[in-house]
Amino acid sequence: MEQQNKNKEFIINYITAISNASSKNREVLEKYMTDEALISHIEFFEVAFPKYEVYIDEMTAEGNRVIVQARVKGTHMGDLGGIPATFKQVDFPFVIRYEIENNMIVSHWMLADQMALMEQLGVVPAAQAAH
Amino acid sequence: MQTKELADINPLLRNLCVALQPFAQARSIHLNFITEEEKINFEFRANELLGGFSKLICSIMEYMPTESSLQISSSVVEKDNSRQVSIKIKNTGINLKMVTALINKTVLPIRLFSSSISETTYEICYCLTPSADSVVAKHDSVNGALWNYISVVNQIKSHFAKLNNPVARLAETKPKEAAFLTSINNCILKNLANEQFDANALSTAMAMSRAQLLRRLKSLTGNSPGYYIKTLRLEKAKELLEKSDVSVSEAAFQAGFNSPSNFTKVFSEKYGITPSQFRLPKRDATNEQVIATNAIT
Numbered sequence: 001m002e003q004q005n006k007n008k009e010f011i012i013n014y015i016t017a018i019s020n021a022s023s024k025n026r027e028v029l030e031k032y033m034t035d036e037a038l039i040s041h042i043e044f045f046e047v048a049f050p051k052y053e054v055y056i057d058e059m060t061a062e063g064n065r066v067i068v069q070a071r072v073k074g075t076h077m078g079d080l081g082g083i084p085a086t087f088k089q090v091d092f093p094f095v096i097r098y099e100i101e102n103n104m105i106v107s108h109w110m111l112a113d114q115m116a117l118m119e120q121l122g123v124v125p126a127a128q129a130a131h
Numbered sequence: 132m133q134t135k136e137l138a139d140i141n142p143l144l145r146n147l148c149v150a151l152q153p154f155a156q157a158r159s160i161h162l163n164f165i166t167e168e169e170k171i172n173f174e175f176r177a178n179e180l181l182g183g184f185s186k187l188i189c190s191i192m193e194y195m196p197t198e199s200s201l202q203i204s205s206s207v208v209e210k211d212n213s214r215q216v217s218i219k220i221k222n223t224g225i226n227l228k229m230v231t232a233l234i235n236k237t238v239l240p241i242r243l244f245s246s247s248i249s250e251t252t253y254e255i256c257y258c259l260t261p262s263a264d265s266v267v268a269k270h271d272s273v274n275g276a277l278w279n280y281i282s283v284v285n286q287i288k289s290h291f292a293k294l295n296n297p298v299a300r301l302a303e304t305k306p307k308e309a310a311f312l313t314s315i316n317n318c319i320l321k322n323l324a325n326e327q328f329d330a331n332a333l334s335t336a337m338a339m340s341r342a343q344l345l346r347r348l349k350s351l352t353g354n355s356p357g358y359y360i361k362t363l364r365l366e367k368a369k370e371l372l373e374k375s376d377v378s379v380s381e382a383a384f385q386a387g388f389n390s391p392s393n394f395t396k397v398f399s400e401k402y403g404i405t406p407s408q409f410r411l412p413k414r415d416a417t418n419e420q421v422i423a424t425n426a427i428t
Binding site: 002005006008009012013015016019053054055056057058059071 | 194196197225226227228229230231232235353
């Protein structure tokens with residue numbers, strides 16, 4: 001129980017730190033993780049949505065895992081997989097599971113509401129997204 | 132819908148802190164209430180407000196690290212050309228700014244007041260001027276507030292009963308560990324009146340080394356054997372004070388404390404009041420009723 005609470009505390013501190021960081025670069029991220037896939041994903045997303053923020057809606061810990069239901073808030077200012085900057089603000093939900101060892105994120109699994117993201121960017125019409 | 136009642140908010144918040152002390156102490160969180168005003172009277176729905184505050188405070192504590200503190204304070208402020216009661220909840224140890232779950236899940240009109248690297252302050256404001264649609268209960272408000280308070284305390288007790296009872300918690304997922312903890316509890320309770328019964332004696336009685344006992348008990352309860360024995364002694368003494376007519380000294384000796392003064396010191400640290408204060412109201416009313424009565428007077 002104590003370790004689960006410490007893991008939750010670690011994730012809150014990590015999310016607060018990266019949300020408030022001037023840039024989510026490798027130097028900042030490596031303080032919290034060894035998961036290369038997650039580092040690459042955050043760097044990719046930081047280019048498209050510089051200084052994006054993550055807000056925690058719900059959090060659960062079990063074993064060495066912490067599962068977070070959260071929202072991303074940011075402005076689309078860079079290339080996102082071929083979609084040029086739209087300068088639109090986005091706010092969409094995602095779920096991420098972190099695996100933590102010795103106060104470091106060693107792996108993750110994530111699922112984001114990409115339809116909501118595409119809809120907010122205007123790539124997919126709202127009516128089409130609803131179907 | 133319950134009508135609004137004109138009452139002082141300070142005793143309700145103060146006694147809510149008292150009611151939540153066991154939960155705070157189980158997490159080694161220092162919880163306290165301070166106020167700048169002797170009385171802050173305004174109209175509110177007691178049940179709604181107490182339920183909202185108890186859930187919010189418990190939720191915040193669930194995210195806080197151990198050895199941190201949570202302070203609730205009340206004051207009257209001038210804001211937007213009106214006088215308002217401002218209730219601030221400030222935690223140390225962690226910045227919870229990004230945990231919007233706390234704000235999204237409460238019925239209270241809360242806002243993030245400030246945050247720093249390891250602190251967060253939330254503010255909840257209520258207008259002191261009676262609103263047009265408010266109705267002041269002119270009768271039975273005392274009984275109403277009393278009922279509300281007892282109801283909230285019972286809700287809190289029920290909600291945290293499992294957290295405070297590791298055997299019940301373990302029984303669902305780890306029955307073997309629950310059985311182990313039960314045998315430890317039985318062993319301690321059998322020797323409770325023996326003030327010499329310590330962690331060494333417990334490890335001998337359980338046929339384990341001290342290191343084994345420490346490792347296993349700590350993983351189950353988060354406490355060392357010595358601390359766990361002291362906790363059970365305190366619970367026994369509290370039960371004696373609650374449910375029997377024994378004196379404070381007698382309760383101390385029956386629970387294995389070597390002196391009443393030591394018992395008073397340890398009891399006060401754990402529950403926030405002295406055994407005598409805890410005991411006093413017993414003659415005429417339950418503890419909840421007395422706390423509730425204090426809260427509305």
